[in-house]
Amino acid sequence: MNLQEIGGGVCAPKGFIAGGVHCGIRKNKEKRDLALILSDRPCAAACTYTTNKVKGAPIAVTRAHVADGYARAILCNSGNANTCNADGVEIATRACQLAAQALGIDENDIVVASTGVIGQPLSIEPFETGIPALAGALSPDGSPAACEGIMTTDTCKKEFSYSFTVGGVPCHIGAIAKGSGMIHPNMATMLAFVTTDAAITPELLQKAVSSVVADTFNMVSVDGDTSTNDMLTCLANGAAENPVINNDESVAYEEFCSALYHICEALSKSIAADGEGATRLLEVRVAGAPDKATAKAVAKSVACSSLLKAAMFGADANWGRVLCAIGYTPGDFDADHVDVRFSSAKGEIEVCRQSAGVAFSEELAKEVLSQDVIGIDIDLNAGSAKATAWGCDLTYDYVKINGDYRT
Template structure:
C-alpha cells in the first residue's frame, strides 16, 4: 500500500471531530482514585455503519462476546466503556456487559443492540454494575461535542496521557473525516494488543467494505506493535461512520476506497506509535522498518522479532549499540531467507549509521551510535536485499519502571 502522508490535515476534536458525534466521561467509582474518570460514552445522532476487530487471545473479555453479537448486522450508534475492571473471566460477565448496553441504550434513547460495550482494567474481578447504573444518567447528561477529552481520559488505565487524533481528507472531491480515541500502555503485543480504540467517521462506505478496510489496516498498524509480549483479553477496535460526508457510497475497491484506506492508515499508524511510545515505563519509541523482503508477511515477522526482543529493548534503554541482538532476533524469525544478505542501520530523524552488512559487523563510530540511541525515538532499518516488500513495527524500550508498574498493578 502506497500511503500518501500529504493527503490529509490534522484537526481538533478527537472522536467528536466528526459532526453528529458527542462524548463524555465521568468518575463512577469503579476506580478508587476519585480524580480518575472511569466511565465513558460516545453517541451518534443517527445509526452508523460499524465494524470491529478484537483480541486473538482465547480468553476474551465478556464485552467482546456482546460486541460481536451486536455488530453482526454492521450497525451501531453508541459506546459505553469503563476502566478499572476488565469484566473478564467472570461467571456473570456477559450478563453485566449486556446490562451496560441496556442501561446506556435507555438513557441515550437508542437500541441496546446498537451499543458497543467495552471494559479495561484488572482481569478476574467481578464488575460492580451498581456504580455504572447510578452514574449513567449523569454521563449521558454530559454528552456534548466538547466531551471527547473526558471520554478519552475515562478509558485510561496505566496510560500517562489521553490519546486522541482526527484528520480531514478528500474522497471523490468531498471533505471527509476520521476521529478517534485510544488507550493502551501495557499487556500489548501483536494480534491486537491491551488496547481500546474507538473511531468515528462520516465516509459513506458499505459495511462489508468498512470491515475489509479496517482489517487490512489493523494488520499493518495495531498488529505491528508490542510493549511486553503479552496479548490482552479485551482488545477492541471499532469504527462507526454516519455516512454523511456526501461521497458516493464505496461498495468496491476503487480510488475512493484507496482514499479511505489511506486516511484510516494515517489515523491507526498515529495511534500505534503513540501507544508504543507510552508503553509502561517506556522512555523511547522503537520503530523497525524492514525493506526489500521477498514477502510482506516475512517483512512483518522480522520487524516484530526485532521490536519484541527483550534483550534488544533493554539495550535501547541502556543506550547500548549492541546490534548483535538485532541480528539475533532476525535470525530466529520463522521463514526462508538468507541471513548473509541482511544489513542493519541505526537511525533517528536526522542521521543513520550502518552497523551490519551481509550479516557481519562493520566498523562504526560508537559515539554516533550512542547519539542516535540517546533520543526518544530510535529507528532500526533492516534491508533483506531479497525482494520489494516492506513492513514497519513499533515497540519501546524495557525499563526498571515496567517491572515496578506491573509488580504493583492491583494496588
C-alpha cells in the same frame, strides 16, 4: 486525498458527541472511568478483536450487537476488565440496557468494552449511577473526557483527528485509544475507537478495518503479552454525504483506506511510545524481504526482542541482538546478507553490513540512541518487500509498574 490534522478527536466527524465521567469503578475519584461516544444516526460498524482464547465478556456482547453491521454508540469502562467473571456477560448486557434507556436508542446498537484488572468482581451499581450522568455530559467537545475515561496505566491521551476528501467531498475521521502495557496486538491490551462521517457500506468498512489493523496495530508490541480485551471499533455515520463507498476497487475506497491507515498508524505509534515505563519509541523498518509476510515477521520479531529493547534503554548499539532476533524469525529466508542501521534526530549510523560488523563510533552511536525516537533499519537484500513494526525500550519502571499493578 488532502489529509490534514484537525482538532476534535472522535467528535471531529459530523454527528458525533462524547463524554467521560467518574462513576466509582476506580478508587481514585479524580480519574474518569466511564466513557461514551454517540452518533446522531445509525452507523456502519466494523470491529476487530483480541486473538487471546480468554476474552473479556464485553467482546461477546459486542459481537452480537454488531452482527448486523450497524451501531450508534460505544460504552467503555476502565479499572475493571470484566474478564473471567461468572456474571460478566450479564453485567455488560445490563450496562448496554442502562445506556440505551438514557440515550433513547436500542441496546443492540451499543458497542461495549472494558479495560483494567482481570478476574476482579464488577458491580452494576457504578453503571446505574454513572450512565445517566454520562449521558448528560455528552458534548461535541467531549472527546478528551472520553479518552481519559478509557485510560489505565497510560501516561498521556491518544487522540487524533483529520479531515480528508472522498471523491472531492470533505470528510472527517477521529479516534481515541488506550494502551500502555499488555500490548502485543493480534488484534490485541489496547482499545481503539474510530469515528468517521464518511459513507461506506458495513461490508467494505469491515474489509478496510481488517486490512489496516493488520499493518498498524498488529505491528505493535510493548511486552509480548496479548490482552484479553483488545478491540478496535470503527463507526461510519455517512453525515458527510459523500456517495456511499460500495466498491473496493474504486478511488473512493482507496481514499478512505488511506485516511483510516493514517490515523491507525498515529495511534499505533503513540501506544508504542507510551509503553509502560518506556523512554523511547522504536520503529523497526524492514526492506529487501522476499515477501510481505517475511518482512512483517522480521520487523515484529526485532521489535519484540527483550534483549534488544533492554539495549535500547541503555543506548547500547548492540546490533548482534538485531541479527539474533532476525535469525529466530519463522520463515524460509536467507539471513546471510543483512544490513543494519540505527537512526534518530541526531543522525544515523551503520553497524552491520552483509551480516557482519562494521567499524563505528561508540560515542556517536550513544548520541543517536539517546533520543526519544529510534529507527532500526534492516535490509535483508533478498527482495523488494518491506514492513514496519513499532515497539519501545524495556526499562526498570516496567517491572515496577507491573509488580504491584493489581494491589
